[in-house]
Amino acid sequence: xxxxxxxxxxxxxxxxxxxxxxxxxxxxxxxxxxxxxxxxxxxxxxxxxxxxxxxxxxxxxxxxxxxxxxxxxxxxxxxxxxxxxxxxxxxxxxxxxxxxxxxxxxxxxxxxxxxxxxxxxxxxxxxxxxxxxxxxxxxxxxxxxxxxxxxxxxxxxxxxxxxxxxxxxxxxxxxxxxxxxxxxxxxxxxxxxxxxxxxxxxxxxxxxxxxxxxxxxxxxxxxxxxxxxxxxxxxxxxxxxxxxxxxxxxxxxxxxxxxxxxxxxxxxxxxxxxxxxxxxxxxxxxxxxxxxxxxxxxxxxxxxxxxxxxxxxxxxxxxxxxxxxxxxxxxxxxxxxxxxxxxxxxx
Numbered sequence: 001x002x003x004x005x006x007x008x009x010x011x012x013x014x015x016x017x018x019x020x021x022x023x024x025x026x027x028x029x030x031x032x033x034x035x036x037x038x039x040x041x042x043x044x045x046x047x048x049x050x051x052x053x054x055x056x057x058x059x060x061x062x063x064x065x066x067x068x069x070x071x072x073x074x075x076x077x078x079x080x081x082x083x084x085x086x087x088x089x090x091x092x093x094x095x096x097x098x099x100x101x102x103x104x105x106x107x108x109x110x111x112x113x114x115x116x117x118x119x120x121x122x123x124x125x126x127x128x129x130x131x132x133x134x135x136x137x138x139x140x141x142x143x144x145x146x147x148x149x150x151x152x153x154x155x156x157x158x159x160x161x162x163x164x165x166x167x168x169x170x171x172x173x174x175x176x177x178x179x180x181x182x183x184x185x186x187x188x189x190x191x192x193x194x195x196x197x198x199x200x201x202x203x204x205x206x207x208x209x210x211x212x213x214x215x216x217x218x219x220x221x222x223x224x225x226x227x228x229x230x231x232x233x234x235x236x237x238x239x240x241x242x243x244x245x246x247x248x249x250x251x252x253x254x255x256x257x258x259x260x261x262x263x264x265x266x267x268x269x270x271x272x273x274x275x276x277x278x279x280x281x282x283x284x285x286x287x288x289x290x291x292x293x294x295x296x297x298x299x300x301x302x303x304x305x306x307x308x309x310x311x312x313x314x315x316x317x318x319x320x321x322x323x324x325x326x327x328x329x330x331x332x333x334x335x336x337x338x339x340x341x342x343x344x345x346x347x
Contacts, residue, residue, distance in 0.1 A: 010295035080297025082272025100161035104168035105138025135258030193318030194267035271328025
Protein backbone atom coordinates (compact mmCIF):
# COMPACT_ATOMS: atom_id res chain seq x y z
CA UNK A 1 0.00 0.00 0.00
CA UNK A 2 1.38 3.42 -1.00
CA UNK A 3 1.53 6.53 1.14
CA UNK A 4 -1.79 7.84 -0.15
CA UNK A 5 -3.54 4.58 0.71
CA UNK A 6 -2.02 4.54 4.22
CA UNK A 7 -3.07 8.15 4.84
CA UNK A 8 -6.64 7.50 3.68
CA UNK A 9 -6.78 4.41 5.90
CA UNK A 10 -5.53 6.44 8.87
CA UNK A 11 -8.06 9.19 8.15
CA UNK A 12 -10.90 6.65 8.15
CA UNK A 13 -9.60 5.09 11.37
CA UNK A 14 -9.33 8.55 12.90
CA UNK A 15 -12.96 9.45 12.12
CA UNK A 16 -14.12 6.08 13.43
CA UNK A 17 -12.01 6.50 16.58
CA UNK A 18 -13.40 10.00 17.26
CA UNK A 19 -16.96 8.77 16.77
CA UNK A 20 -16.58 5.77 19.09
CA UNK A 21 -14.60 7.71 21.69
CA UNK A 22 -17.35 10.34 21.97
CA UNK A 23 -20.09 7.68 22.02
CA UNK A 24 -18.57 5.56 24.79
CA UNK A 25 -19.15 6.51 28.40
CA UNK A 26 -21.65 6.26 31.28
CA UNK A 27 -24.24 7.92 29.04
CA UNK A 28 -24.40 6.30 25.60
CA UNK A 29 -24.68 8.60 22.57
CA UNK A 30 -25.96 7.65 19.11
CA UNK A 31 -23.29 7.93 16.36
CA UNK A 32 -25.30 10.40 14.27
CA UNK A 33 -25.70 12.67 17.31
CA UNK A 34 -21.94 12.66 17.81
CA UNK A 35 -21.50 14.62 14.57
CA UNK A 36 -24.78 16.52 14.37
CA UNK A 37 -24.06 18.49 17.53
CA UNK A 38 -20.56 19.74 16.47
CA UNK A 39 -21.84 20.50 12.96
CA UNK A 40 -24.71 22.52 14.45
CA UNK A 41 -22.12 24.91 15.90
CA UNK A 42 -20.60 25.65 12.50
CA UNK A 43 -21.69 28.89 10.82
CA UNK A 44 -23.65 28.45 7.60
CA UNK A 45 -24.72 24.82 7.97
CA UNK A 46 -25.70 24.83 11.64
CA UNK A 47 -29.21 26.17 10.97
CA UNK A 48 -29.95 23.36 8.50
CA UNK A 49 -29.46 20.59 11.08
CA UNK A 50 -32.51 19.32 12.94
CA UNK A 51 -31.99 19.67 16.69
CA UNK A 52 -33.34 16.36 17.95
CA UNK A 53 -31.07 15.99 20.98
CA UNK A 54 -31.39 17.05 24.61
CA UNK A 55 -29.48 19.82 26.35
CA UNK A 56 -27.75 17.19 28.49
CA UNK A 57 -26.47 15.39 25.37
CA UNK A 58 -25.23 18.65 23.89
CA UNK A 59 -23.38 19.48 27.10
CA UNK A 60 -21.80 16.03 27.29
CA UNK A 61 -20.67 16.02 23.66
CA UNK A 62 -19.79 19.65 23.00
CA UNK A 63 -18.41 20.71 26.38
CA UNK A 64 -16.87 17.50 27.72
CA UNK A 65 -16.17 14.63 25.34
CA UNK A 66 -15.44 16.30 21.99
CA UNK A 67 -12.76 18.72 23.23
CA UNK A 68 -11.22 15.88 25.24
CA UNK A 69 -11.02 13.58 22.22
CA UNK A 70 -9.61 16.33 19.99
CA UNK A 71 -7.02 17.28 22.61
CA UNK A 72 -5.97 13.65 22.71
CA UNK A 73 -5.62 13.63 18.92
CA UNK A 74 -3.49 16.79 18.97
CA UNK A 75 -1.25 15.51 21.76
CA UNK A 76 -0.82 12.08 20.17
CA UNK A 77 0.00 13.57 16.75
CA UNK A 78 2.56 15.94 18.25
CA UNK A 79 4.25 13.20 20.28
CA UNK A 80 4.44 10.92 17.24
CA UNK A 81 6.09 13.61 15.10
CA UNK A 82 8.47 14.71 17.86
CA UNK A 83 9.47 11.10 18.52
CA UNK A 84 10.35 10.50 14.86
CA UNK A 85 12.54 13.61 14.77
CA UNK A 86 14.32 12.78 18.05
CA UNK A 87 15.12 9.26 16.86
CA UNK A 88 16.60 10.68 13.68
CA UNK A 89 18.50 13.48 15.42
CA UNK A 90 20.05 11.15 18.00
CA UNK A 91 20.17 8.16 15.62
CA UNK A 92 18.79 6.14 18.51
CA UNK A 93 15.84 3.84 17.88
CA UNK A 94 14.77 4.05 21.55
CA UNK A 95 14.69 7.85 21.79
CA UNK A 96 11.44 9.67 22.57
CA UNK A 97 10.32 13.33 22.83
CA UNK A 98 11.10 13.45 26.57
CA UNK A 99 14.71 12.32 26.28
CA UNK A 100 16.02 15.90 26.60
CA UNK A 101 14.41 16.44 29.99
CA UNK A 102 11.45 18.53 28.84
CA UNK A 103 8.96 16.43 30.81
CA UNK A 104 11.06 16.64 33.98
CA UNK A 105 11.09 20.42 33.82
CA UNK A 106 7.34 20.51 33.27
CA UNK A 107 6.74 18.11 36.16
CA UNK A 108 8.83 20.17 38.57
CA UNK A 109 6.96 23.37 37.74
CA UNK A 110 3.57 21.65 37.67
CA UNK A 111 4.04 20.16 41.13
CA UNK A 112 4.81 23.62 42.47
CA UNK A 113 1.54 24.89 41.00
CA UNK A 114 -0.55 21.94 42.17
CA UNK A 115 0.88 21.56 45.67
CA UNK A 116 1.83 25.11 46.65
CA UNK A 117 -0.37 27.18 44.33
CA UNK A 118 2.38 29.26 42.72
CA UNK A 119 1.49 31.53 39.77
CA UNK A 120 -1.97 32.37 41.20
CA UNK A 121 -2.33 35.40 38.89
CA UNK A 122 -2.75 33.06 35.90
CA UNK A 123 -5.94 31.63 37.41
CA UNK A 124 -7.16 28.44 35.76
CA UNK A 125 -4.23 28.57 33.31
CA UNK A 126 -1.59 28.52 36.07
CA UNK A 127 -0.84 24.82 35.59
CA UNK A 128 -0.49 25.16 31.82
CA UNK A 129 1.78 28.20 31.99
CA UNK A 130 3.80 26.70 34.83
CA UNK A 131 4.37 23.41 32.99
CA UNK A 132 5.40 25.20 29.80
CA UNK A 133 7.74 27.51 31.72
CA UNK A 134 9.36 24.47 33.36
CA UNK A 135 9.79 22.81 29.96
CA UNK A 136 11.40 25.98 28.60
CA UNK A 137 13.84 26.22 31.51
CA UNK A 138 14.86 22.57 31.16
CA UNK A 139 15.32 22.99 27.40
CA UNK A 140 17.61 26.00 27.91
CA UNK A 141 19.58 24.12 30.58
CA UNK A 142 20.14 21.13 28.28
CA UNK A 143 21.12 23.44 25.43
CA UNK A 144 23.69 25.30 27.56
CA UNK A 145 25.16 22.12 29.08
CA UNK A 146 25.46 20.35 25.72
CA UNK A 147 27.02 23.31 23.88
CA UNK A 148 30.82 23.45 23.82
CA UNK A 149 32.56 26.19 21.83
CA UNK A 150 29.35 26.94 19.96
CA UNK A 151 28.70 23.39 18.74
CA UNK A 152 26.53 20.50 19.94
CA UNK A 153 27.12 16.86 19.14
CA UNK A 154 24.71 13.98 19.59
CA UNK A 155 26.49 12.31 22.52
CA UNK A 156 26.74 15.49 24.58
CA UNK A 157 23.11 16.32 23.84
CA UNK A 158 21.93 12.92 25.04
CA UNK A 159 24.06 13.01 28.18
CA UNK A 160 23.01 16.58 28.97
CA UNK A 161 19.36 15.59 28.64
CA UNK A 162 19.82 12.65 31.01
CA UNK A 163 21.71 14.77 33.56
CA UNK A 164 19.20 17.63 33.58
CA UNK A 165 16.32 15.16 33.71
CA UNK A 166 17.78 13.43 36.78
CA UNK A 167 18.31 16.74 38.60
CA UNK A 168 14.80 17.98 37.85
CA UNK A 169 13.26 14.64 38.81
CA UNK A 170 15.01 14.93 42.18
CA UNK A 171 13.62 18.47 42.54
CA UNK A 172 10.12 17.16 41.77
CA UNK A 173 10.42 14.41 44.38
CA UNK A 174 11.63 16.93 46.95
CA UNK A 175 8.65 19.22 46.24
CA UNK A 176 6.25 16.28 46.64
CA UNK A 177 7.92 15.32 49.91
CA UNK A 178 7.22 18.82 51.25
CA UNK A 179 3.52 18.70 50.27
CA UNK A 180 1.32 19.73 53.21
CA UNK A 181 -1.74 17.77 52.00
CA UNK A 182 -2.12 14.23 50.71
CA UNK A 183 -4.61 15.35 48.06
CA UNK A 184 -1.97 17.61 46.53
CA UNK A 185 0.38 14.65 46.17
CA UNK A 186 -2.35 12.59 44.48
CA UNK A 187 -3.18 15.43 42.06
CA UNK A 188 0.49 15.97 41.20
CA UNK A 189 1.13 12.27 40.59
CA UNK A 190 -2.01 11.98 38.46
CA UNK A 191 -0.93 14.95 36.29
CA UNK A 192 2.61 13.59 35.93
CA UNK A 193 1.20 10.34 34.48
CA UNK A 194 -0.91 12.20 31.91
CA UNK A 195 -4.58 13.08 31.58
CA UNK A 196 -7.00 14.85 29.24
CA UNK A 197 -9.65 15.25 31.95
CA UNK A 198 -9.29 19.03 32.07
CA UNK A 199 -9.77 19.51 28.31
CA UNK A 200 -11.64 22.62 27.20
CA UNK A 201 -12.10 24.19 23.79
CA UNK A 202 -9.85 27.10 24.73
CA UNK A 203 -7.02 24.67 25.55
CA UNK A 204 -6.98 23.35 21.96
CA UNK A 205 -5.87 26.49 20.13
CA UNK A 206 -2.24 26.80 21.20
CA UNK A 207 -1.28 23.08 21.09
CA UNK A 208 -3.22 22.64 17.84
CA UNK A 209 -1.39 25.51 16.14
CA UNK A 210 1.94 24.36 17.60
CA UNK A 211 1.52 20.82 16.26
CA UNK A 212 0.40 22.05 12.82
CA UNK A 213 3.21 24.60 12.54
CA UNK A 214 5.87 22.23 13.91
CA UNK A 215 4.83 19.37 11.63
CA UNK A 216 4.70 21.65 8.58
CA UNK A 217 8.18 23.02 9.31
CA UNK A 218 9.63 19.55 9.82
CA UNK A 219 8.03 18.28 6.61
CA UNK A 220 9.81 21.06 4.71
CA UNK A 221 13.04 19.78 6.24
CA UNK A 222 12.50 16.13 5.26
CA UNK A 223 15.54 15.97 2.96
CA UNK A 224 17.83 17.20 5.73
CA UNK A 225 16.25 14.77 8.20
CA UNK A 226 16.87 11.92 5.75
CA UNK A 227 20.50 13.01 5.40
CA UNK A 228 20.95 13.09 9.20
CA UNK A 229 20.19 9.35 9.30
CA UNK A 230 23.32 8.74 7.23
CA UNK A 231 25.62 10.47 9.74
CA UNK A 232 27.07 13.93 10.28
CA UNK A 233 29.86 13.59 7.73
CA UNK A 234 27.54 12.48 4.96
CA UNK A 235 25.07 15.25 5.81
CA UNK A 236 27.85 17.84 5.67
CA UNK A 237 28.95 16.63 2.24
CA UNK A 238 25.34 17.20 1.11
CA UNK A 239 25.61 20.85 2.16
CA UNK A 240 23.84 20.72 5.53
CA UNK A 241 25.18 22.86 8.36
CA UNK A 242 24.78 20.23 11.05
CA UNK A 243 25.41 22.52 14.04
CA UNK A 244 22.75 25.01 12.95
CA UNK A 245 20.31 22.30 11.86
CA UNK A 246 20.73 20.35 15.11
CA UNK A 247 20.07 23.50 17.18
CA UNK A 248 16.97 24.25 15.11
CA UNK A 249 15.60 20.74 15.60
CA UNK A 250 16.25 20.89 19.34
CA UNK A 251 14.39 24.19 19.59
CA UNK A 252 11.40 23.10 17.47
CA UNK A 253 10.96 19.67 19.08
CA UNK A 254 11.48 20.94 22.63
CA UNK A 255 8.97 23.76 22.23
CA UNK A 256 6.49 21.38 20.59
CA UNK A 257 6.90 18.85 23.40
CA UNK A 258 6.72 21.58 26.03
CA UNK A 259 3.38 22.84 24.70
CA UNK A 260 2.01 19.28 24.64
CA UNK A 261 3.17 18.41 28.15
CA UNK A 262 1.73 21.68 29.47
CA UNK A 263 -1.82 20.66 28.50
CA UNK A 264 -1.70 16.88 29.05
CA UNK A 265 1.05 15.94 31.47
CA UNK A 266 3.63 13.28 30.60
CA UNK A 267 2.38 10.48 28.36
CA UNK A 268 5.10 7.98 27.58
CA UNK A 269 5.78 5.47 24.81
CA UNK A 270 3.62 7.09 22.08
CA UNK A 271 6.60 9.10 20.82
CA UNK A 272 8.80 6.02 20.88
CA UNK A 273 6.41 3.48 19.34
CA UNK A 274 4.78 5.43 16.48
CA UNK A 275 7.96 6.09 14.44
CA UNK A 276 8.77 2.36 14.34
CA UNK A 277 5.28 1.44 13.18
CA UNK A 278 5.37 4.25 10.60
CA UNK A 279 8.72 3.10 9.19
CA UNK A 280 7.41 -0.45 8.97
CA UNK A 281 4.42 0.80 6.93
CA UNK A 282 6.03 3.40 4.61
CA UNK A 283 9.81 3.15 4.93
CA UNK A 284 12.26 5.64 6.45
CA UNK A 285 11.68 8.69 4.19
CA UNK A 286 10.58 11.49 6.54
CA UNK A 287 8.21 12.91 3.93
CA UNK A 288 6.21 9.72 4.51
CA UNK A 289 7.10 8.98 8.13
CA UNK A 290 6.04 12.31 9.69
CA UNK A 291 2.39 12.42 8.50
CA UNK A 292 1.93 8.71 9.26
CA UNK A 293 3.40 9.23 12.75
CA UNK A 294 0.94 12.08 13.32
CA UNK A 295 -2.03 9.91 12.29
CA UNK A 296 -0.92 6.88 14.30
CA UNK A 297 -0.17 9.02 17.35
CA UNK A 298 -3.58 10.72 17.23
CA UNK A 299 -5.47 7.40 16.99
CA UNK A 300 -3.36 5.77 19.73
CA UNK A 301 -3.85 8.67 22.16
CA UNK A 302 -7.62 8.68 21.58
CA UNK A 303 -7.94 4.98 22.40
CA UNK A 304 -5.55 5.22 25.35
CA UNK A 305 -7.84 7.90 26.77
CA UNK A 306 -10.94 5.75 26.13
CA UNK A 307 -9.35 2.88 28.09
CA UNK A 308 -8.28 5.27 30.84
CA UNK A 309 -11.89 6.47 31.20
CA UNK A 310 -13.65 3.12 31.03
CA UNK A 311 -11.43 0.41 32.56
CA UNK A 312 -12.15 1.38 36.18
CA UNK A 313 -15.16 3.64 35.63
CA UNK A 314 -16.28 5.81 37.35
CA UNK A 315 -12.65 6.23 38.46
CA UNK A 316 -10.15 7.32 35.84
CA UNK A 317 -6.75 5.77 35.20
CA UNK A 318 -3.88 8.08 34.15
CA UNK A 319 -3.21 7.74 30.43
CA UNK A 320 0.49 7.18 31.09
CA UNK A 321 -0.41 3.92 32.86
CA UNK A 322 -2.33 2.69 29.80
CA UNK A 323 0.42 3.64 27.32
CA UNK A 324 3.09 2.07 29.57
CA UNK A 325 1.17 -1.21 29.77
CA UNK A 326 0.98 -1.26 25.97
CA UNK A 327 4.37 0.29 25.27
CA UNK A 328 6.37 -1.81 27.71
CA UNK A 329 5.89 -5.08 25.77
CA UNK A 330 6.58 -3.19 22.52
CA UNK A 331 9.81 -1.86 24.01
CA UNK A 332 10.88 -5.36 25.07
CA UNK A 333 10.02 -6.74 21.63
CA UNK A 334 12.10 -4.00 20.02
CA UNK A 335 15.09 -4.82 22.20
CA UNK A 336 14.77 -8.54 21.51
CA UNK A 337 14.43 -8.19 17.77
CA UNK A 338 17.83 -9.34 16.53
CA UNK A 339 17.19 -8.36 12.92
CA UNK A 340 16.17 -4.76 13.68
CA UNK A 341 17.85 -1.86 11.89
CA UNK A 342 17.18 1.84 12.43
CA UNK A 343 15.31 2.32 9.20
CA UNK A 344 12.75 -0.27 10.26
CA UNK A 345 13.87 -3.03 7.91
CA UNK A 346 15.82 -6.25 8.43
CA UNK A 347 19.45 -7.07 8.10
